[in-house]
Each structure stands twice: as C-alpha cells, then as structure tokens.
Amino acid sequence: MRVVAVVSGGLDSAVLLYDLLARGARVKALSVDYGQRHRRELKAAAALCRLRDVRHELVDLRGLKRLLSSSLTTPGARVPEGHYAEANMRSTVVPNRNMILLATAAAWAISSRCDAVAYAAHSGDHAIYPDCREKFVRALDKAIGLADWHKVRLLRPFVRMRKADIVRRGAALGVPFAKTWSCYKGGARHCGKCGTCVERREAFRLAKVPDPTDYSS
Amino acid sequence: MRVVAVVSGGLDSAVLLYDLLARGARVKALSVDYGQRHRRELKAAAALCRLRDVRHELVDLRGLKRLLSSSLTTPGARVPEGHYAEANMRSTVVPNRNMILLATAAAWAISSRCDAVAYAAHSGDHAIYPDCREKFVRALDKAIGLADWHKVRLLRPFVRMRKADIVRRGAALGVPFAKTWSCYKGGARHCGKCGTCVERREAFRLAKVPDPTDYSS
Numbered sequence: 137m138r139v140v141a142v143v144s145g146g147l148d149s150a151v152l153l154y155d156l157l158a159r160g161a162r163v164k165a166l167s168v169d170y171g172q173r174h175r176r177e178l179k180a181a182a183a184l185c186r187l188r189d190v191r192h193e194l195v196d197l198r199g200l201k202r203l204l205s206s207s208l209t210t211p212g213a214r215v216p217e218g219h220y221a222e223a224n225m226r227s228t229v230v231p232n233r234n235m236i237l238l239a240t241a242a243a244w245a246i247s248s249r250c251d252a253v254a255y256a257a258h259s260g261d262h263a264i265y266p267d268c269r270e271k272f273v274r275a276l277d278k279a280i281g282l283a284d285w286h287k288v289r290l291l292r293p294f295v296r297m298r299k300a301d302i303v304r305r306g307a308a309l310g311v312p313f314a315k316t317w318s319c320y321k322g323g324a325r326h327c328g329k330c331g332t333c334v335e336r337r338e339a340f341r342l343a344k345v346p347d348p349t350d351y352s353s
Numbered sequence: 354m355r356v357v358a359v360v361s362g363g364l365d366s367a368v369l370l371y372d373l374l375a376r377g378a379r380v381k382a383l384s385v386d387y388g389q390r391h392r393r394e395l396k397a398a399a400a401l402c403r404l405r406d407v408r409h410e411l412v413d414l415r416g417l418k419r420l421l422s423s424s425l426t427t428p429g430a431r432v433p434e435g436h437y438a439e440a441n442m443r444s445t446v447v448p449n450r451n452m453i454l455l456a457t458a459a460a461w462a463i464s465s466r467c468d469a470v471a472y473a474a475h476s477g478d479h480a481i482y483p484d485c486r487e488k489f490v491r492a493l494d495k496a497i498g499l500a501d502w503h504k505v506r507l508l509r510p511f512v513r514m515r516k517a518d519i520v521r522r523g524a525a526l527g528v529p530f531a532k533t534w535s536c537y538k539g540g541a542r543h544c545g546k547c548g549t550c551v552e553r554r555e556a557f558r559l560a561k562v563p564d565p566t567d568y569s570s
Contacts, residue, residue, distance in 0.1 A: 166420075169416075193419070193420065195416045195417060195419075195420060196416035197414055197416050197417070198416075199386075199412045199413035199414050199415075199416075200412060200414070200457065200460065202410070202412075203383075203410065203412060203457070203460055203461040203464060204460055204461075204464050230460075231459075231460045231461075231463035231464045231500075231501060232456055232459045232460035232463055232497075232500045232501060233460070234500070235452075235456040235459065235460075235496065235497070235500050236453070236456045236457060236460060239449055239452040239453045239456045240417065240420070240453060242448075242449045242452065243417065243420055243421055243447075243448045243449035243450070243452075243453060244420040244421075244448075246448035246449055247420060247421050247448045266499065266500060266501050266502055267499070267500045267501065269499065271499055272496060272499040272500060275492060275495040275496035275499055276496040278492040278495075278496075279452065279489060279492035279493040279495075279496050280449075280452070282483065282484075282486065282488055282489040282492055283448075283449045283451070283452050283483060283484045283489060284448060284449065284483050284484065285483055
C-alpha cells in the first residue's frame with residue numbers, strides 16, 4: 137500500500153509514520169506551512185523523515201494565514217496555558233485546518249496514484265477540535281473517495297485511541313520522541329505550560345513511558 | 354445570509370456572484386492562485402468584484418503546484434483541444450482542486466462567521482470532473498458542516514443546471530460576460546478551441562444568448 141502521511145513533526149504523527157512503516161506501507165510524508173508560530177515542528181518533521189529515509193514534501197500555504205483567525209497564526213496573540221480540554225484553548229483552533237491539510241494530501245495521493253492518505257487524529261483531540269472527530273473524518277473520507285476516479289482512502293488508525301495509547305505504541309516502535317515537537321509557543325525548548333505541552337506530559341505519565349522532552353518549566 | 358463565494362473569474366462563477374447578490378446575500382469572494390496557466394481569470398475575478406463592490410481576496414496557494422500533475426499547471430504541457438466531454442480532456446483535471454478551494458473558502462467562512470460557502474459546479478462538468486458531481490458535493494457539504502462548531506453550509510445552486518441554463522440566468526441578471534475569462538490556454542484572447550472555449554461557445558448558442566467573447570479562431 138502506498139500512503140501519503142500528514143506528518144506535522146508532533147508526537148502523534150511521528151508515531152503514525154513509524155506505525156505505517158512497520159506495517160509495510162510505502163510512505164511519503166507531507167507537511168504544510170500554514171504560517172504556524174511553532175515552525176519548529178516542520179524541522180522536526182523533516183528530521184524524522186530523513187531518519188527513516190522517507191520522502192518529505194513541505195508545502196508552503198502561508199497564503200492561507202490572512203484568512204484565518206487563530207492564536208497559532210497571529211503574531212503576538214497569547215497562546216493560552218493550561219489543559220487542552222479547557223474552553224480557553226479554543227483560540228488555538230485553526231479553522232478548518234485539517235480539511236485543508238487532508239485535501240492537499242489527497243491531491244498529492246491522487247496525482248501520484250497512492251492508495252491512501254493517513255493522519256493521526258486521536259480521541260483526546262475531540263473536546264476542542266471538531267475536525268478530529270470520527271464523524272468529521274468519516275464524512276471527509278467519503279468526499280475524498282468521490283473526489284477523483286482514482287479512489288483514495290483516508291486512514292485514521294488512532295481515531296479511537298487516547299494520546300497515552302499512542303505514546304505506548306510509539307515506545308514499542310522505537311519512535312525517537314525527543315526529536316518530535318509539540319509546543320505551540322515555538323520557543324527553543326518545550327514550554328511545559330501550553331495545552332499541547334500539558335497533554336504531552338500527561339500522555340507519557342499515563343502511558344508509564346519515560347518522557348525525554350526538555351521542558352523549560 | 355453571509356456567503357463566501359468561490360469566484361474564479363470564469364463565466365459560471367460570475368453568474369453565481371450576481372445570483373447571490375440578486376438574492377440579497379452579503380457576499381465576499383475568494384479566488385485561489387494555484388499556479389494555473391490561465392491566470393487571466395484571476396484578473397477577471399478582481400474586475401467583476403470591483404464592479405459589484407464586493408470584497409475580493411486572492412489567496413496564493415502556488416505551493417500546491419509541485420504536488421499536482423495537470424496540463425493546467427505544468428508549463429509547456431499541451432492543453433488539449435476539442436469538446437470537454439472527451440477523454441483527452443482529463444489532463445486538464447487538477448487533482449482534488451475543488452476540495453482544496455472549498456476547504457479554503459470554508460476556513461474563511463468559519464473564521465469570519467459567515468453562514469455558507471457557494472460554488473458554481475454544474476451538471477455539464479460531470480463527465481470529466483468527478484469533483485463537480487452532486488454526490489461529491491453532498492459528502493463535502495456534510496464534512497464542512499462538521500468541521501467546526503460554527504456550522505457552514507455548502508451552496509451549489511447550479512449543480513443540476515447545464516451551462517446553457519447558467520448563461521440564460523446570467524443574461525437575465527445582466528452579467529457582463531465579456532469581462533469573464535474561460536480559456537485554459539491563457540493567451541491574450543480566448544482561443545476558441547480548448548475544452549472550456551468550446552463549451553462556452555456552445556452554451557451561448559444553446560441558450561440563444563449573444564456571445565460577446567472575442568475568440569481568436
């Protein structure tokens with residue numbers, strides 16, 4: 137099976153990459169620069185792909201930025217701290233980001249006759265990210281399958297897993313977690329306080345897997 | 354109703370714009386530069402929006418070009434001549450273009466709290482463009498409605514109309530057809546031979562509406 141994997145450089149998509157390779161898929165990786173402040177994740181994605189000898193394409197869609205309201209793409213906007221599931225995290229939602237990423241990945245998959253697109257949505261995302269829910273993914277899978285005469289499927293192997301389950305699978309697959317990047321603040325080290333840092337820490341703790349992340353607090 | 358209309362600068366989306374305004378919608382228009390060779394259409398879109406005092410955003414997504422195989426985005430590739438419905442027209446399909454356009458329009462609609470996204474797919478497109486079919490649009494409408502807590506609808510008022518019907522409606526609405534651009538070859542005048550020129554000509558003829566287009570042959 138030939139698959140285009142959406143690889144952000146974060147923990148979840150790194151495990152997705154390793155998981156697909158372990159299953160024998162022929163994988164190409166796509167990252168999208170949509171003007172996110174945590175651009176370090178894009179370097180992490182490139183490094184992970186180099187390590188696994190996977191072709192990596194970084195697509196520049198920064199033109200999208202002016203249409204979108206999000207603390208993740210607005211310079212100077214405050215990135216909220218605390219737990220992911222809280223209402224104040226909503227400012228980190230980039231409107232319709234996942235559909236844009238997946239539509240782009242599907243375009244590449246159709247163009248190069250791949251069988252599927254894969255992404256790492258998981259159940260913990262649902263509270264604030266509507267476009268990680270299984271019912272959204274199911275509807276989009278259907279649309280992607282109808283978008284071209286060459287049918288592409290949308291794989292979402294983690295959609296019913298919690299992030300701790302993903303950490304556990306990643307540990308079993310030997311994912312170099314220290315090379316992945318989660319922090320939304322995009323500093324030199326993981327801040328340890330923003331929603332994604334809090335969730336990352338918690339996932340390692342719940343999974344009982346040593347957390348190699350260098351948090352600044 | 355507040356609507357983001359996908360306006361390419363072609364005939365169909367010009368009629369869409371006029372149609373939405375005639376129905377009293379508050380319209381913003383989106384054009385996407387995806388590296389199409391017929392870039393003149395983007396100028397046509399801007400001119401039409403100026404004429405109707407409609408806000409127009411042109412988003413630069415040329416970063417997509419390297420992922421896509423299409424005669425419309427590949428410099429030097431031959432743009433086929435003849436009727437649209439023919440198999441050789443398939444090289445003009447830009448893989449998954451409509452989903453990318455509509456996902457981008459939906460992102461803007463969500464971000465600015467609009468009620469809907471509109472695009473001008475019509476029944477004549479179906480023969481070669483799978484992503485103009487009603488069943489594709491229906492699946493995508495569902496996905497867009499689930500992509501955010503703010504629900505956006507996907508309007509496709511022409512999806513069961515033929516292009517001649519659209520010409521007739523445009524004539525009734527006073528659309529300045531001469532200001533719209535269809536030709537895929539992107540020369541100074543409409544070539545009159547490529548699929549979209551042939552279809553444009555035919556639509557005026559079938560609609561019994563005078564065709565103001567300046568064809569070079």
